[in-house]
Amino acid sequence: MASNPVTIGRATLIYALQDAQGRTRYIGKTIRTLSERLAQHRRAAHKSKLPIGRWLRKNPNASIILVERVEVGGDWAARERFWIQRGSDLLNLTLGGEGLAGHKFSSDHKRKISDALKTGAEFACEQCSATFWRKRRDINKGNCRFCSRECYAACIKGVSRPVPLLCMERGVEAAAQARRGRTNCKRGHPLSGDNLFITSAGSRGCKECRKIHKRTYRSKSNG
Numbered sequence: 001m002a003s004n005p006v007t008i009g010r011a012t013l014i015y016a017l018q019d020a021q022g023r024t025r026y027i028g029k030t031i032r033t034l035s036e037r038l039a040q041h042r043r044a045a046h047k048s049k050l051p052i053g054r055w056l057r058k059n060p061n062a063s064i065i066l067v068e069r070v071e072v073g074g075d076w077a078a079r080e081r082f083w084i085q086r087g088s089d090l091l092n093l094t095l096g097g098e099g100l101a102g103h104k105f106s107s108d109h110k111r112k113i114s115d116a117l118k119t120g121a122e123f124a125c126e127q128c129s130a131t132f133w134r135k136r137r138d139i140n141k142g143n144c145r146f147c148s149r150e151c152y153a154a155c156i157k158g159v160s161r162p163v164p165l166l167c168m169e170r171g172v173e174a175a176a177q178a179r180r181g182r183t184n185c186k187r188g189h190p191l192s193g194d195n196l197f198i199t200s201a202g203s204r205g206c207k208e209c210r211k212i213h214k215r216t217y218r219s220k221s222n223g
Helices: 034-045 051-058 076-086 107-117 136-140 149-156 165-180 207-221
Strands: 012-018 024-030 063-070 121-124 131-134 196-198 204-206
Touching: 012 034, 012 076, 024 034, 024 051, 024 076, 034 051, 034 063, 063 076, 196 207, 204 207
Parallel strands: none
Antiparallel strands: 012 024, 012 063, 121 131, 196 204
16 A cells, blocks of 8 residues: 655645635645745746646736645645645646645647647748748748758758958958968068068068079079
C-alpha cells in the first residue's frame, strides 16, 4: 500500500480561490504563503490555456482564502481531495492529491493544444520544392524561403553579391589610412627626407624605387 504524501519541514495549506461574490472556483495546496501562491497564479494566468488561467484573466479581483492547515506529516492529499469533492462547479482538472501531473489529457484535447501552439505556416522551398513548416518568429525574420542550410547554400553558389557602398567606402578609407601610416616602401626604402617625392595623384613616392623602375624599363627596351 502506498504511503501517504507528506510535506517535510513546512505545513501544507489547503486554499480556495473565490470570485468577487465569494463563490469558490478552485481548490489547491501550497507550502508558501497565500499571497505568494495567489501571485504565482496571476503570473501563470497571462499565458495559461487552462480553465483556472482563463478564469483569473477574467476575474482580476479574485481572492484566496485558507480552507485548512495540514501540519507536517499530515495527509494533505486526502484533505485536498476531500475539499474538491465537497465543492461544486470547480475549475480543478483532477480530483486532487497529485496536481496537474496526475491529469491525462484526451487525444482531442492534445490536438487542440497542438493546433493552438502552431502559429506559423507551411512554405515550399525555392530550391528543392519540399514543403516545410516555419514558426511565426522565423517568418517575421524572413527565414521562410529555404527548407535547410544546404538548399540556401546551393541557391547562392556562383551568384555574385554586390558589396554595399558603405562597406566599399570604409574599405577605401581604411586602405588610404594604412598607406599614410607607412614609413617605408615595399622594398624597405624610407618614405621621408630626400628619398620622398609626391606623385601627380598626390600620394607619396619612393625615389629609389623609381630609379629601379627606370633601369628595368631601359633594359627591356634595349633588349
